[in-house]
Amino acid sequence: xxxxxxxxxxxxxxxxxxxxxxxxxxxxxxxxxxxxxxxxxxxxxxxxxxxxxxxxxxxxxxxxxxxxxxxxxxxxxxxxxxxxxxxxxxxxxxxxxxxxxxxxxxxxxxxxxxxxxxxxxxxxxxxxxxxxxxxxxxx
Numbered sequence: 001x002x003x004x005x006x007x008x009x010x011x012x013x014x015x016x017x018x019x020x021x022x023x024x025x026x027x028x029x030x031x032x033x034x035x036x037x038x039x040x041x042x043x044x045x046x047x048x049x050x051x052x053x054x055x056x057x058x059x060x061x062x063x064x065x066x067x068x069x070x071x072x073x074x075x076x077x078x079x080x081x082x083x084x085x086x087x088x089x090x091x092x093x094x095x096x097x098x099x100x101x102x103x104x105x106x107x108x109x110x111x112x113x114x115x116x117x118x119x120x121x122x123x124x125x126x127x128x129x130x131x132x133x134x135x136x137x138x139x
Contacts, residue, residue, distance in 0.1 A: 018044040027064040045069040077109035108135040
């Protein structure tokens, strides 16, 4: 019986259960992740990403230290709008089209709802970041 347990333990130790993506170097937050930033480590880590396609081209939302697993909440789509950036704000309702310049009060990527300050009236407006970096206001 002891011999059988020893063989099972030895077999389990040599089996790879998958791969985990880890940071090859320390990746500062707001950095676009390139292939040189990622390494593959044998074994599964709970919550860690396993596919290079999910990581390459994404932006680090937090600092990811070398050797640490890369988790889904650590990365996201690259930001198109930076805080204090001047952007085009557009509102359209039928035949009424309004376009003004506004200052971003936050940082975000396509699809994020951010607050903006209209530079003419100094009022705060919420809008959705579009794929081209413009802002669409809906009400």
